[in-house]
Amino acid sequence: MTRKRHSIFQPTRRVVLGGVASAGVAAAAGPLLPGLSLAAPAARLTRTIPSTGRTMPAIGMGTWITFNVGASRKLRDARLKVLQTFFDMGGGMVDSSPMYGSSEEVVGHCLARIENDQTLFSATKVWTMSEAMGKRQMKASAELWGLETFDLMQIHNLLDWETHLRTLRSWKERGRFRHIGITTSHGRRHDDLAEIMRTEPLDFVQLTYNVLDREVEARLLPLAADKGIAVIINRPFRRGALFGKFERQPLPAWAEEAGISNWAEFFLKFIISHPAVTCAIPATSKVEHMRENMDALKGPMPDAAMRLRMVDYVESL
Amino acid sequence: MIPFSPDVFFALFEEYNLAIWPAQLVAYGLGLLVLALVFRPSRAASAVIGAILTAFWLWAGLVYHWYFFAPINFAAPVFAALFGLQALLFFWRFLIRVDMTFAFRRDVTGAAGLTLMVLALAVFPLFEIAAGHAWPQSASFGLTPAPTVLFSFGAILLARPRIPLLVLVIPFLWTMIGTATAWAVGIPENMLLPAAALLSLIVIIRQRRRMA
Numbered sequence: 001m002t003r004k005r006h007s008i009f010q011p012t013r014r015v016v017l018g019g020v021a022s023a024g025v026a027a028a029a030g031p032l033l034p035g036l037s038l039a040a041p042a043a044r045l046t047r048t049i050p051s052t053g054r055t056m057p058a059i060g061m062g063t064w065i066t067f068n069v070g071a072s073r074k075l076r077d078a079r080l081k082v083l084q085t086f087f088d089m090g091g092g093m094v095d096s097s098p099m100y101g102s103s104e105e106v107v108g109h110c111l112a113r114i115e116n117d118q119t120l121f122s123a124t125k126v127w128t129m130s131e132a133m134g135k136r137q138m139k140a141s142a143e144l145w146g147l148e149t150f151d152l153m154q155i156h157n158l159l160d161w162e163t164h165l166r167t168l169r170s171w172k173e174r175g176r177f178r179h180i181g182i183t184t185s186h187g188r189r190h191d192d193l194a195e196i197m198r199t200e201p202l203d204f205v206q207l208t209y210n211v212l213d214r215e216v217e218a219r220l221l222p223l224a225a226d227k228g229i230a231v232i233i234n235r236p237f238r239r240g241a242l243f244g245k246f247e248r249q250p251l252p253a254w255a256e257e258a259g260i261s262n263w264a265e266f267f268l269k270f271i272i273s274h275p276a277v278t279c280a281i282p283a284t285s286k287v288e289h290m291r292e293n294m295d296a297l298k299g300p301m302p303d304a305a306m307r308l309r310m311v312d313y314v315e316s317l
Numbered sequence: 318m319i320p321f322s323p324d325v326f327f328a329l330f331e332e333y334n335l336a337i338w339p340a341q342l343v344a345y346g347l348g349l350l351v352l353a354l355v356f357r358p359s360r361a362a363s364a365v366i367g368a369i370l371t372a373f374w375l376w377a378g379l380v381y382h383w384y385f386f387a388p389i390n391f392a393a394p395v396f397a398a399l400f401g402l403q404a405l406l407f408f409w410r411f412l413i414r415v416d417m418t419f420a421f422r423r424d425v426t427g428a429a430g431l432t433l434m435v436l437a438l439a440v441f442p443l444f445e446i447a448a449g450h451a452w453p454q455s456a457s458f459g460l461t462p463a464p465t466v467l468f469s470f471g472a473i474l475l476a477r478p479r480i481p482l483l484v485l486v487i488p489f490l491w492t493m494i495g496t497a498t499a500w501a502v503g504i505p506e507n508m509l510l511p512a513a514a515l516l517s518l519i520v521i522i523r524q525r526r527r528m529a
Contacts (some may be wrong), residue, residue, distance in 0.1 A: 068321050070389045072328040101320045101389040283321070 002299070016122035029197035044090050044297040047278040049179065050228035051203040056121050058272040059297050060093025061086050061290075062234060067110075076109055077283065082109045083174045085287050087117050090292035095105075095154050095206075095232065095281045097125040098137050098143075104144040112146055113253070122147055123204075123232070125183060126164050127156035134233055138171070152204055154181040158189055165200060197223050206232040210242060211270045211314050213260050219232035221276040230278040233271050239283060242267055252313045258306055259299030264289065268296035270310050273303070318500045321389045324503055327454040333385045338462065344373070345457030346363045348438050348468060351419075355431070355475050358420030366419045367411025368498055370469055373459045375404035381461055385447075389476070396494070400462070403487040404445040412485050419475045426474055431518045433471030433513050436466045444506035456506075461505050463499075466491050479528060480521050 012253045049213070061083070069075035083094070096103045104124060113115055126134045142148060151167055153176075155161045159180060168180040181204030184193050190207075195207045197205060205224055209216050213235070224231045237243060247263050260266045262280075271280045285292040302310060321329075334341065347369045353364040378400025387393035411417060421427045441464050445455045458464045466488050473484055491512040498505030 043499075063319060065322050067387050069325050069330060070329055072325070075328055076326060099320070099391055101391065106390075 006061070021190040026091060030149055038197075045272060047230075047272075047303060049203065049230045049278060051230070052179065055221055056279060057090055057092040057119070057297055058277070058279055058294055059091065059268060060121070060123075060232070060281040061091060061102040061293075062097060062277045062281035063094065063096040064100050064234075064283055065239075066283040066285040067103040067106045068104050069098065069106055076106055079106055079303045080110045080113055082285060082290050083107070084116070086294065087114060087119060088117065089291065090297065091294060092119045093123055093232070093279050093281060094151075095123040095152075095234075096141075097127055098141060099125070099127045099156060104123065108143075108145045108147075114304060115175075116183050121151045123152035123154065124150060125154045125156035126168075127159055129160045129163075131163050131167060134160070137290055138167075140298055141288060149175065150177050152179040152181060153177040154183045154204065154206060156183055158182060158192055161196065179230075181205055181230075181232070183207070183232075183234070186215060190215070190220060194219060194223060197227055197229060201229075202228045202229050202280070203230055206281075208235045208273070209271055210236050210238055211267055211310060212242065214311070217274075221274060225276040231276055233277055233280040236271050236280045239266055247317045252309075254309070258302055262292055262294040265296045268293060269302055270307060272296065273276065273301040273307060280308045320391065321502075323352060323502045323504075325389060326451060326504075327463045329385060329389060330360055330450075333381065333461075334455070334457055336385075337380065337457075340376075340460060341457045344376075344457065345438070348434075348458055349373070350469075351472060352434055352438065353421050354423045355434075355472075358477075359413055360418060360419045363418040364412055364415065366472060367407055370472060371404045371407040371412070373465045373469070374400050374407060376460055377465050378404060389394070396462075399487055399491065403484070406484050406487070407463070410481055416483065417476045417478070421475055421478050422477075425521050426480070426485060426524055428476030429516055430471045433474065433516065434468055434469075436509060437468035437471065441467060441509060442504060442511065448505045450504070450506065462491060463495055463504075463510060464501060466495065467509060467513050470517045473518060474520055480524060485517065485521075 022268060046055040046131050047058050048055050056289055060147065066078055066082075069079060086094075094107060111120070117209055122145060124140050124145070128134055128137050131138070143151065149303070151191060153162045153171070155168065165180075165182075168177065171177055180195060181202055182193065183206035184190070185206075185208045187208055193205065193207065196202070207220060210233075243263060249264060251263065252258060255266065257259070258269070260269060268280055268282065271277055284290050284293060323494045329393060351369055352364050354366055378397045381395045382397035386396070421431055438458060440454060442458070445451065456463050459468070469488055470485075473488070474480060495507055496511045500506070501509070
């Protein structure tokens with residue numbers, strides 16, 4: 001496998017030309033503005049990682065199920081097109097885990113064949129018990145991705161987090177990771193996560209948030225903003241269930257005014273317009289869905305009033 | 318929490334089938350041999366049947382679960398261990414403790430056992446075709462879990478003097494795992510598994526009551 005090195009700390013021309021920094025500021029100021037927070041239609045929303053000041057596109061890509069395609073050449077070729085589209089449209093964060101079967105290997109396979117991945121923000125996880133197994137697993141992940149350093153290493157679902165956090169800190173100091181974090185999903189173990197966020201220095205947390213699962217708005221998102229922790233949002237579509245529930249329903253009449261032309265944009269704009277959210281990571285195996293996801297980075301973002309309207313609308317259906 | 322999608326699951330079957338060809342023909346031939354041997358019961362024939370069942374489960378554990386399935390499913394090594402353990406149980410029950418024979422008799426137990434074996438050999442593949450999972454995306458008899466478990470239920474029901482319960486524990490457990498997976502991934506043909514388990518349970522209870 002071709003060995004590659006990525007330095008995400010060097011902003012690429014694509015990111016700078018995207019005008020995204022201003023977009024990010026405007027979106028973050030959204031709740032203060034009476035209408036829609038972005039005026040420039042071509043701008044792509046980026047967010048800043050509080051601990052390092054690095055900016056990144058507010059839409060990333062998850063790999064749960066979608067990139068776990070094993071050795072099938074046909075399916076790997078199809079995922080290569082998805083990842084290529086992601087980077088073509090200014091994508092940054094790709095998030096995976098050793099728990100996701102062959103996903104890390106397939107991501108590595110695709111990255112080795114993609115030329116335009118300079119904006120890659122590589123994020124994976126450690127998901128095992130014990131320090132020795134954790135170290136072995138993280139080294140294996142680096143091999144599978146074809147990378148020497150990860151932009152973000154997370155502890156998957158808080159598994160043996162006390163042990164792994166020591167390793168993550170030590171390896172971050174040695175330059176093997178640029179950021180470290182911890183994840184949960186499906187609304188699990190929020191009390192534990194809140195305690196860790198209060199007491200441990202973290203760059204990132206990852207949790208579940210979408211237009212129907214909004215428990216984190218009350219405590220975890222404000223806590224992350226208060227502690228300067230970047231937030232990754234998983235399950236933005238409830239693993240596709242939101243489409244099953246709503247896609248036969250019409251978009252609200254005011255959707256166009258909000259820069260929303262499909263349900264994917266509706267769900268994603270709701271998430272990334274929250275000021276405490278850094279990045280949402282929808283997963284897809286289809287190029288057309290990737291385009292829809294990435295289009296959510298563009299156009300006006302909902303402000304606080306609009307976000308309430310979005311919630312009211314889906315709850316009325 | 319199934320970590321793969323249906324298209325990936327069936328692509329895996331395709332890859333597996335093409336990689337192990339023509340093992341499918343050998344396995345099918347061994348299945349037919351078991352079917353023939355239950356009509357000519359003897360200790361030697363039963364040992365051969367026990368060896369074949371052992372080989373089926375060992376192969377499904379090592380080759381299918383451990384080698385092919387593990388890359389896309391973190392639970393596959395556990396499944397491989399379960400299948401390996403079942404192979405050991407078959408080996409011990411029918412090749413070391415040689416106190417049973419597999420025999421077809423014209424009674425309810427015999428009819429149920431024979432039906433399940435024929436289901437695994439002949440009807441399951443038709444269900445697969447009807448569900449759109451034709452070769453090479455089909456579950457090979459004797460070399461993948463579903464038809465192997467189905468066939469094993471049938472064979473065990475034919476064990477005399479009475480159905481050994483210990484060797485049924487893992488097939489029942491796998492029925493639960495396989496049915497949940499089939500439901501989540503969309504494999505309608507695998508719904509034969511819970512039907513087979515239910516039939517086996519009824520036959521076992523009936524036999525135990527009669528013997529009590």
